[in-house]
Amino acid sequence: MIHVQGVSKSFGGIRAVRDVTFEVARGEVVGLLGANGAGKSTTIRMVTGFVPADSGSISINGFDTLDAALSARRQVGYLPESAPSYAEMTTRDYLDFRGRLYGMPRPARRAAIDQSLARCDLADVARRRVGQLSRGYRQRVGLAAAIMHDPPVLVLDEPTSALDPRQIRHVRTLVRDLAKDKAVLVSSHILPEVEQTCDRIVVMARGRIRLNAKPRELLAKHRASAPLVVQVKGDGEAARRAFASIEGVASVEAGASSGNWHTFTVRGTGSLEEAVGAAAVRAGLGLRELTRAAPSLERIFLELIEGEEDPGKAEGGA
Amino acid sequence: MKALWAIATREFRSFFRIPLGWVAVSLYLFLAGLIFAERILISGEPSSLRYFFGVSGFLLLPVVPAVSMRLFSEELKSGTIEPLMTSPVGDASIVLGKFLGAAMFLVAMVLPTLAYPAILMAVSDPRPDPGPIFAGYLSLALLGLVYLAVGTLASALTSNQTLAFLGTFLFLLLYTLVTSDIVGLPPWAARWAAELSLGPRLVDFAKGVIDSSHVVFLLSLASFFLLLAYVAVQTRRWR
Missing domain, CATH: 3.30.70.3190 (Alpha-Beta Plaits)
Known part of the structure; x- marks a missing residue:
């Protein structure tokens, strides 16, 4: 569903993303993991069509993000980091606006709004202004906006960053549920987040992919050689x-x-x-x-990232 | 097209959900009403809205930048530009939708002043000539579109609303000054400046003359700045 092939991106001479290749299939939740500044958000912004790649290609459900930009964007439900939405609008109005942007006719829109409000546990704030809501609610408004047009691909940038433990569990269950018939790419810099939700993790450091593996296999592999x-x-x-x-x-x-x-x-x-x-x-x-002496996933993850901090080791493994 | 309209109506409605919109409307209507009551509704004099149109055109100079400064700057600052620009909507629709929404707001702002010609029609004898009134509103609309296009461009260039406001205001002020006779330009430049000047065209409209070349010129000028705004939004993707 998501095909990222040899993608690179520079900003003013700084190479934010270098030769990144990965895929996300239908029914799969893939966690994009890395320290802040590792190139996660840039990768996500290229996948969602917000910024174009300098080189390489990205296709979403068969649509190239440059050659068929609008069709590709239509396939994606996107929750950007910090879930921005218009503060002066009510939750319901905002979702209605999003539905109109995706060309949904009025009856379908109404049904989709009710459904996504219910799924994201937002029914009690439907008529409140988004700007008056707490951070946790705003995060879920962004999530509701991302899923309301029922896209085959979901891209969620730090979806649980502002939530309390109960809400985090709710969103995890929701993401797992949505992943049944969608391809989901979730970014995070917190390992337990990815460990519990994702079928596969892609670890980025300094703009490169350091690891692309299933958490269980990764543990087994490190366990065997421990x-x-x-x-x-x-x-x-x-x-x-x-x-x-x-x-x-x-x-x-x-x-x-x-x-x-x-x-x-x-x-x-x-x-x-x-x-x-x-x-x-x-x-x-x-x-x-x-x-x-088997290492925890956390240990493996930290080693990957810290190994990358040192430029001397950078060109070596993985 | 549907998405363009969705953006335009959202933009239009949001002006009424924030204090800025109400401040702009009430300030404009207050000043316009003052002019009408003090300078136009005078017994014993021939009725004309010419002075009202002159002052309204002048009021657009600060009002339009205040309206247009939000269009992109606010979205750039709050990050809402990201869900907007990753939705299946072309950049042209985004620029035009926002421009249209702000234009609709300006129309809504000026709409109550239709009461003035209505009052004059009712109380004035002889009745005012409808030609200059129609031409006056047309000139106001065209001028508003030009100012708004400049404001849209400025807003697309910065995430700082104050900067977008000042940039638009100062540019429009400078444009007006340079293209009028006030500054001593060398003869060759003065000839160009006169061609680009808005003043004489507005005077024609005020007389009730609708010269199609003026209409085409003002619409082209607005389109030119809108095109630049579109380019600014596009290049934002590429950097």
């Missing part, structure tokens, strides 16, 4: 030799030890838990702990 931490009671040197002789073990690193207790970090390939356990028993050691 070192084993073993704590045993007995002869430390014997234990080190026992572990090092296991097939598949690449290195054994001695950690802290207190009295008879020794901690080792065992690195290697394959699932080594059983072999390490068995080796400890054979060597007559008391086994107290055997765990994988």
Whole structure:
């Protein structure tokens, strides 16, 4: 539904987005994640047709955002960051205006307004001026405006940034519900947000995509390559030799030890838990702990972003 | 087209939802009414609205920039330009819709002054000549369109409403001064300035003469500035 192919964008010599490629399919929620200034908003603005890309191409539901700009924009429901809307208008009037911009006839508009008011929990403020509403309500007015013409593609820039925990849960459920028959691109700089709502995350840093993966697969992958931490009671040197002789073990690193207790970090390939356990028993050691030091998604995310802060490392991995 | 009309009516209505719109309307009507009561409705003199049109044209100089300054500047500042420019509406429709909405507001503002010719028709003997009255309103409308087009351009160029207001006001003031005889221009420039001058054309209208070349000139001038506003909105996308 959303195809972004080799897209770059510069602002006055600063390369905000560099050679970005990703896709969002129907029924999928993709989280665009990155620190502030990583190029998320620029990417989103190119997808929604607010700014054109310098190079590369973007198509929305088959429509190119430059060659068929109006058709492409018609496919998208867009909630910009900070959800701007006209302060002097009432919620209902604003939604009516949005419906008219999308060429919806009056009866369809009325039905769509009622539906999106209900879905975004806004019925009680339908006749209030948008400018008088709290930030959380305004955010949901923007969301209602984005979904009211039932677009096949939804682009939400920080959709939960001003909401309280109950509202956040409500919006998450709504987004998951909407994603059944839509392609949804959600941006955020908060990981838990993306982790819970998204099927896939695209991490950006310094204008580039650093990672495009499913959260579960990402965790599994990092888990598999994570070192084993073993704590045993007995002869430390014997234990080190026992572990090092296991097939598949690449290195054994001695950690802290207190009295008879020794901690080792065992690195290697394959699932080594059983072999390490068995080796400890054979060597007559008391086994107290055997765990994988698996990183949290947060850790992985921070490493990706921080690795990118240092220009020396920037050209290396991913 | 539907979207253009949606933008125009939203713009028009919003003027009545904010203090600025009411201030502009009441200030204009107050001053126009003062002129009418003090200078036109005088017993024993031949009735003519000429003075009213002259002053109204002058009042447009601050009023129109105050109306037009919001058009784009406010949207640029509050960020509403983003949902607007990502909706399936062409930039030309956005510019024309906003221009039309503001023009409709100016018409609504001037509309109550139709009471003046109505009063003159009723109380004045001999009745006033309808020709100059019609021509006077036409000139007011055309002048308003030119000013509004300049204001739309200025508003598209900045997110600062004060700057949009001052830019429009000063440009219009400068335009009026430079194209009139007040400043001593070299002869070759003076000839051009006279061609672009609005004053003599307005005088013709006030006499009741509707010269189609004047109408075409004023409409072209408005179109020229509107075109520039369209270019300004387009280039905003590209930077």
